[in-house]
Amino acid sequence: MLIAETARLQLRELTLDDADFVVAMLNDPDFVRKVIDRGVRNADEARTYLQQGPLASYARHGHGLWCVQRKADGALIGLCGIIRRDGLLDPDVGYLFLPAYRGQGYAREAAQASVDYAREVLQLPRVTAIVDAANLASIRVLEAIGLRHQGELFFSEAQAVKQLYA
Numbered sequence: 304m305l306i307a308e309t310a311r312l313q314l315r316e317l318t319l320d321d322a323d324f325v326v327a328m329l330n331d332p333d334f335v336r337k338v339i340d341r342g343v344r345n346a347d348e349a350r351t352y353l354q355q356g357p358l359a360s361y362a363r364h365g366h367g368l369w370c371v372q373r374k375a376d377g378a379l380i381g382l383c384g385i386i387r388r389d390g391l392l393d394p395d396v397g398y399l400f401l402p403a404y405r406g407q408g409y410a411r412e413a414a415q416a417s418v419d420y421a422r423e424v425l426q427l428p429r430v431t432a433i434v435d436a437a438n439l440a441s442i443r444v445l446e447a448i449g450l451r452h453q454g455e456l457f458f459s460e461a462q463a464v465k466q467l468y469a
Contacts, residue, residue: 309412319350319358328382368383
């Protein structure tokens with residue numbers, strides 16, 4: 304299902320057919336280092352992750368991580384979406400792009416589309432973001448879409464102190 308469209312991108316729901324792409328995304332060294340190692344190493348594990356994660360989130364909340372696809376050539380370039388996490392009051396925008404597609408404005412474009420969708424379609428009153436203080440590129444994306452630093456929180460999933468933006 305198509306969620307949002309920008310000048311260069313389409314955001315759509317992930318499907319089980321995206322398993323190989325999800326393996327690549329979740330094993331990106333930057334994701335593992337800066338976010339978390341999900342332990343997904345093959346297509347079967349990716350399908351389980353998809354069923355228990357994004358697909359379950361779509362059914363439960365009407366949103367989750369979405370596939371980011373480039374319109375020009377159909378390339379699958381990243382993940383972006385609105386995530387509900389246990390223990391946090393507000394949903395947050397999250398994103399990850401394959402290394403070849405970083406630094407080209409795709410994260411800002413997809414994150415803005417996700418936040419707009421959250422506010423306009425889902426009518427969520429508040430959307431936050433969680434980021435490592437050392438991830439300056441991600442912080443620039445969050446600030447570019449209008450989110451501002453709100454403080455720190457202990458993010459138990461990553462076992463680390465993270466920065467909260469809203």
